[in-house]
Amino acid sequence: MSSSQQDKEQALALAGVFQAAALVHQLSNKGMVSQDSFETSIGSIIETSPDSTLAVYGGSTEGMALGIRTLQSFVNKEPDTSAHILRYAMSILYLEKRLRKDPQMLSAIGQRLEQVKIQSHHFSTTHENVIANIASLYQDTISTFSFRIQVQGEPNILRQNSNAEKVRALLFAGIRSAILWHQLGGRRWKLLLGRKKISRALDEISRH
Template identity: 50%
Template sequence: MSRSLHDQTLALAGVFQAANLVQQIAHSGQCHESSLETCIRSLFATNPDSTLDVYGGELTDIREGLVTLSSVLSQQSKQQDIEVLRYVLNLVHLESRLNRRPDMLDVIGSRIDQARHTASHFGYTHGNLISNLASVYTDTISTFRQRIQVSGNPAVLQQDENAARVRALLLAGIRSAVLWRQTGGRRWQLIFSRRKVIQHARELADKANQSIC
């Protein structure tokens, strides 16, 4: 796996995309379906040819994450930005804890592999698959002492479908945090290399926009 700034930025954008979707769902129960599919699909990309392949192979698939990354890291002026950044930092921290638990990693890998049939049969955003992946998160990551507290509309979060999507997205965020570490990403880079990451994320987002046009 390449350890370039390019690959690190893509992987970090994956974390930001999942975190941003969690924030959207927690407050409104709505999110971009295509961005959700990209995040869920990334869980099943266990042997990619490149970092971008984890997210479908096109910059447009990870565009929301790239835009969110550059916006949140450069501004942090809105409550929404603060919530997204908190989720990202928590996901990165939990991934470092998970990395020291090979037994739990094996369980997660095995259960995601078992879910492949559901994904291939129903699609990546089907309720059955989302519920399955949410249970993986609940049975593994949620057992750590530090848990991610999701802020939002209680009436929205109490709906089973929304709660499941949030947990499945948090699992996808962990997957991207794993990828970020594998490409050489480190927490200190969010402080000391922030400008380089923001600039490259903007360049990639511009390329994605051109593809759409």
């Protein structure tokens, strides 16, 4: 793989993290999300044996527009970048690191994800039963770490069980992308010191 191709694949996976974070922010404040982005992010959880990085996100960058735009605004240090979205994204990367050091939990997640995949074939990827199953998986595994992501938003929205389940499912989607980013060579210091490289890669992705 050429270095420019690797940069693009890393940027796309990182955009997956930022898309999940942006959707959590949208949902917790407005009670609704961009459906196309939501379907792409949730679909990435079930895509466990992809042919390519792009295949994780449905084979097209269309459903990743929110994540690409959000990550671009972060690397370009645009003033309207939400501090909440950034905090969620950094927290997701931290939890992925914790998960990577727990092979037993990774194995348990892998087994449960097979059940989720079967269920998603019977229903649809974003059916409430599938979302509830992913949310339950997140609660039984990632939520048991001492570090937990505190989601801020409208209490009335977050109190609704269906919204709370969507938030957990989206955080899980973010961690799936964070694992992919790390597998592709992504590292936190690259995020902080390699902003120009990420920005160039995102520009190239957006042109295709």
